[in-house]
Amino acid sequence: xxxxxxxxxxxxxxxxxxxxxxxxxxxxxxxxxxxxxxxxxxxxxxxxxxxxxxxxxxxxxxxxxxxxxxxxxxxxxxxxxxxxxxxxxxxxxxxxxxxxxxxxxxxxxxxxxxxxxxxxxxxxxxxxxxxxxxxxxxxxxxxxxxxxxxxxxxxxxxxxxxxxxxxxxxxxxxxxxxxxxxxxxxxxxxxxxxxxxxxxxxxxxxxxxxxxxxx
Numbered sequence: 077x078x079x080x081x082x083x084x085x086x087x088x089x090x091x092x093x094x095x096x097x098x099x100x101x102x103x104x105x106x107x108x109x110x111x112x113x114x115x116x117x118x119x120x121x122x123x124x125x126x127x128x129x130x131x132x133x134x135x136x137x138x139x140x141x142x143x144x145x146x147x148x149x150x151x152x153x154x155x156x157x158x159x160x161x162x163x164x165x166x167x168x169x170x171x172x173x174x175x176x177x178x179x180x181x182x183x184x185x186x187x188x189x190x191x192x193x194x195x196x197x198x199x200x201x202x203x204x205x206x207x208x209x210x211x212x213x214x215x216x217x218x219x220x221x222x223x224x225x226x227x228x229x230x231x232x233x234x235x236x237x238x239x240x241x242x243x244x245x246x247x248x249x250x251x252x253x254x255x256x257x258x259x260x261x262x263x264x265x266x267x268x269x270x271x272x273x274x275x276x277x278x279x280x281x282x283x284x285x286x287x288x289x290x291x
Contacts, residue, residue: 079180081239081256082128093121130180133284135251137186139220142271142289143251144281145184145227146263148173150288153277158266161191161217161226166266169273169288171281173261181240181255182284183248184227184265187220192242214240214255218248223291226266229257251284267291 078086100113135143152170173179194214212231217224229238239256248254257263265288267273272290275281281288 077130078128079130079256086128089121089124093117129178133251135284137250139186139222140291141287142184142225144171144283144286144288145182146171146173146283147177150275150277150279153273160215165269167269167271169265171263179257180253180283181229182251183218183254185218185220185225186250187218189242189244189246189248190219191217192244212238214238216242228264229255230262
């Protein structure tokens with residue numbers, strides 16, 4: 077199963093893959109070169125397919141938990157000053173996505189989208205300390221009766237497009253699709269101070285399934 081954001085690119089990749097290999101079959105006599113071109117183009121085609129994969133996730137919907145919005149590795153757990161929406165101290169949990177991770181973004185809690193904003197910006201590497209404030213990014217806040225959670229999609233050096241489906245006033249379900257980031261990047265989650273964090277640094281998490289905090 078592939079994400080809808082990949083349909084156009086996958087279609088183009090199929091045409092290019094077939095075109096290159098038909099051309100090599102017609103114009104190149106060497107079987108070895110034909111095979112080499114086939115293998116190289118096949119590898120690139122498979123990489124494109126795996127990047128846009130959208131596996132089904134079994135989210136256990138629970139208002140007392142916060143699930144990881146994306147697949148990846150936990151690279152930051154620290155108290156920070158969140159200046160955009162809450163304007164107070166929050167507990168930040170950051171998840172870094174490599175190009176081989178699933179890049180679907182999912183809602184970390186069930187609730188109402190009370191804030192959603194896109195920011196143009198730079199393309200610093202995703203783990204750069206200033207990436208959260210200077211890179212292209214989107215900020216979304218989902219709120220329910222127990223908690224308000226802010227999560228921020230951040231473009232990296234390779235990610236040139238962030239897709240965000242969250243709209244203010246919309247009711248969303250924990251684990252449901254909230255967007256997509258094309259190529260390596262990261263997502264920051266901002267939790268209230270005192271929240272119980274259930275992950276550790278360098279732990280790998282699955283979007284929509286791994287519980288990163290309890291409220």
